[in-house]
Amino acid sequence: MTFSFSATPDFDFLTSFARHIRAEVHDNVLEIPKHLGHGYIRKIVFGPDFEITLHQFLLKEDLIIRRNASAIASDLITVFFYSNDQPLAITYNNNPQVLFSGRDNSAIQVTSNDLSSVICFPAQRLINYMVIAIRPASLKEFISVDKPSSVLEIITGNGSSFLFFENMAAEPKLLLKNMIAIDMGDMLSNFYVRIKVQELLYHVFYKLSLREHANQAINSADISRLLYIRDEIVRDLSKPPVLRELSQIAAMSETKLKSLFKQTYGTTIYNYFQQARMEEAAFLLKKGKRSVAQVGYDIGFTNLSHFSRLFERHYGQNPKRFSYS
Template identity: 65%
Template structure:
């Protein structure tokens, strides 16, 4: 199933999606029809400038959501929280969708509404995500910071084109899950939900506020597609360190531009991102309990197991051996 829409400030996703699948909306709740799947979509409007739409369902066929640029510039910020056991496929500028890490079940995407994107959700699996739509000026006032770093300044400035990614913390995952369990028949539920959604925003923007303040580089849908492809290249073989010159050739970018845009979008250098993914993969393999510490280290390209142990301890606070014994 393909659902395509233009991302204009006045667009209401749930209304048009309900028409697309032949469903009714009752009190801002759309129940997925039995012939399509099970679950629901719920919308909450805290103001004309601040809304959230929560999705929780299992579908009988793949769902492909295509967002087309409004052509109006950054009149709306979209913040996409995805937490699921399945990989998330994201594509920009009609390129094949790029999968997030199979070991990372969640992601946060912050984007202006003037970038095309395609998100693919697999059939037969629980889909759980939330989308916050918020106006730049409203968000800036909500953050109430005297000084913004370059990332927050870009996000809250009308006319900016941007896309930033963040991993989701365990705290944010739990909060997102709890939001879907709130009893909306309670008279104070709307008030409670607004507080909790603002808490979700706090967790995200607290991380974004810690990013190094660098001049924002202009970006378009083609650039983003290349960055996602490079990210996929970096994590596809965690036993082999990335080579910048090779990645730049794949991206058809200069090495300088690739380094700048990658750090801007993902908040870290390519090599540091690779090392973090490497440690996360090590933790995943150790949790499975099917490999020894040495086997995991060698599988991830470490010839010196003492070096592997030091890096792992720096990342998690435990040696691989101790981490493995506690899982």
């Protein structure tokens, strides 16, 4: 099933999607029809410039949501939270599908509303995600800092295209889980959810504010290339990325690629690769039931002592102890 829409300023996802699947919305809740699966999509409006959409469902067939950039400008900021151990693929501007990460597909993205994207949700998997839509004025009011960082200035300014990714730490995951589980029949439920949404926004923008700088201009074509480069980096975790080769693939100078990648993902290309290796190692140790030596060799380490030291630096304990914890 594919749902396509144009991100115009007055577009309402809930009512349009309900019309697409021939269902009805009651009190801002869309119950998924039984012939399609089960679950719901719920919209909660806190004001004209601030609302969220909660998604929790399991579908009988794949769902592809295709957002097309609109010719009509919109300053809407979208913050997307996805918390699940199952694969989620996202593409921008007709790029090949890119998984958020190799094993843990929980992620946060902050994006302007002028980018085309495609999100693919697999069938027979429980989907949990939330989208916050907020305008710059409201976000500025929430953040309320006299001297915002360059990243925050770009996000809360007007006319800039941007896409930032952040890993979802344990606390935002728990917040999202609690919000989805809340009884919305409680008369104070909206009050509770609003507080938790602001708490989530704090976690996101605190992390983004720590990034060194974001002074490199970026456009849709650059974003497409970065997503593809990110996929290339994690495609084979046994081989470190070669910057020269990546820059040729991206059709960018090495300087521009390094700068844009760090700006978008918050870390260097090599550090991103090492983090992905450690996540893969943790997965294989826990669920793959492989020995430390097997895991180390699988992800390209010939020196197992070096692998153990690096793993302990990331997870606070050596691989052997981690596998039994």
